[in-house]
Amino acid sequence: MRVARPRKVVVLVALVLTLALLCCGGGLTVFVVNGVDDEGQNQLNAALGCGQGGVVDPDSKLPRIRPYGSAQLRNAAIIIDVGSQLQMPPRAWVIAVATSMQESRLNNLGHLGARNDHDSLGLFQQRPSSGWGTPEQIRDPVYASTKFYKKLQTIEGWEAMSLTRAAQAVQISAYPDAYAKHEMLATRIVNSLADGAANAVGSSTSMVCAAAGQVAASGWTIPLRAGVGSGFRTASRPNHQGVDLSIGKYTPIAAVASGVVSLVKCDEDFRNRKSCNVDGYPGKGGCGWMVEILHAGNVMTRYCHLVQRPFVRENQQVAAGDVIGRVGSSGNSSGPHLHFEVHLNNDRSSSGAVDPVVFMREQGASLGSDG
CATH class of the missing domain: 2.70.70.10 (Glucose Permease (Domain IIA))
Known part of the structure; x- marks a missing residue:
């Protein structure tokens, strides 16, 4: 179900391919680009965007982000779109997408019979018996996403929590540490579907690139403010690993x-x-x-x-x-x-x-x- 608000379709630039990819074995593969000076880095950040280009239309042609298919990425786009309309900060979008990745692999699940966790349904495996809504409501991705964000808003200090703590506070899962492994790919999905919004801070109405020292929606910040001196594996120091x-x-x-x-x-x-x-x-x-x-x-x-x-x-x-x-x-x-x-x-x-x-x-x- 499309959220009834027009959205700009984000054109993804080739530089997004430098983003981290989660390979089939669960490890992280990074495409390394060497020799980028400060000006080049600034240009790259600008090309990636910080969410100001808007959220991709869930009903448009979506980018391919392995291992997820078009139906799953449409659900991710809806989750992000709902968070934007609720004026939740982009960090919440990353948390919500990662939570759905763990709970349903971004699938809008029906009742799974003997394989089902009690009466859990939908993108977030929310339970009618626990007050999340009727089965029909929970299987509406817009409704389910809205309920997730509304519950997240009630968690005091969620913005400063790790993703897995924030997700667990909403879901009360039997596997509280399971969400963390999805954070990197969830960040990439948000960046791809929302013009680099995981690089940003603020709400959907006042989103700006994270400044030095701020924690970006990805959950990352810098260790300190200082210029980079000796670089990584340079010609003069090939064994310099940092x-x-x-x-x-x-x-x-x-x-x-x-x-x-x-x-x-x-x-x-x-x-x-x-x-x-x-x-x-x-x-x-x-x-x-x-x-x-x-x-x-x-x-x-x-x-x-x-x-x-x-x-x-x-x-x-x-x-x-x-x-x-x-x-x-x-x-x-x-x-x-x-x-x-x-x-x-x-x-x-x-x-x-x-x-x-x-x-x-x-x-x-x-x-x-x-x-």
């Missing part, structure tokens, strides 16, 4: 997305010495004081050369923007900076590392802003 963000000592470092702290340690130097409470030097070896955080979709981020023991502990849950430590120069370092890495599939080795500049830009949280 980027260096140069800034003064003691500058706060933020978690770039919600997740669980998977490692906190003083990384040993080449001589197996744990000397992280002093400035290091080039050739010393080691990351100094470091933190690793595991995010949705098995994405791991690494933060190196902190000035002192980090403020977080292993297995601690953090939200995007939480301060996890302060910039320093411990370990293999020539001066105060944050060495920042992004790894896919929770692969801590160099094989899992991807260019943080490209990856973060795709999340609407571009590195390199010193403003």
Whole structure:
């Protein structure tokens, strides 16, 4: 059922292909574009949009986003369209799409008989017996989406919650951690169907690109405001698995997305010495004081050369923007900076590392802003 409001059909540019894709095995594949300068990055962000081009008409020809077909993507477009009409912020659209991906694979399910979870129906597997509505109402995608958003609005502080916590607060699922794995692809779907809205902040009536330090609708933000110095696997440093963000000592470092702290340690130097409470030097070896955080979709981020023991502990849950430590120069370092890495599939080795500049830009949280 089409929401009765005209919509502009968004023409997707080829640059959207740089967005992350979820492969069949559940891992994340990123198309890396190297050699993009600051001006090029700004042009790319502008091309991707920040939702200002509107939401695609659910009844128009929709882009192909594997593994979902046209009927499923039409349902996703309806979910997004309803969120826009309700003036919900784009973060809510990402949460709603990811929730439907988990509950129904974006299918408007009827009663599944013996395979059914009680009397659950529709895009969100809402239950008539739990007060969501009649079976006919719940199988109306517009009605079901509206009910999801209305319940989400009643959850205090949902905007700052991780996607899986916000979704669980609405759904009360027996599998509360299941939603997280859909966040990356849900972000891509929202970007594709709503002109890059997952790169934005604000409501559907006042949507703007996320500024440095803000948490985008994707759930991602930057670790700090600083220019990018040494880049990812450059000709002069082919084994440099991250980027260096140069800034003064003691500058706060933020978690770039919600997740669980998977490692906190003083990384040993080449001589197996744990000397992280002093400035290091080039050739010393080691990351100094470091933190690793595991995010949705098995994405791991690494933060190196902190000035002192980090403020977080292993297995601690953090939200995007939480301060996890302060910039320093411990370990293999020539001066105060944050060495920042992004790894896919929770692969801590160099094989899992991807260019943080490209990856973060795709999340609407571009590195390199010193403003």
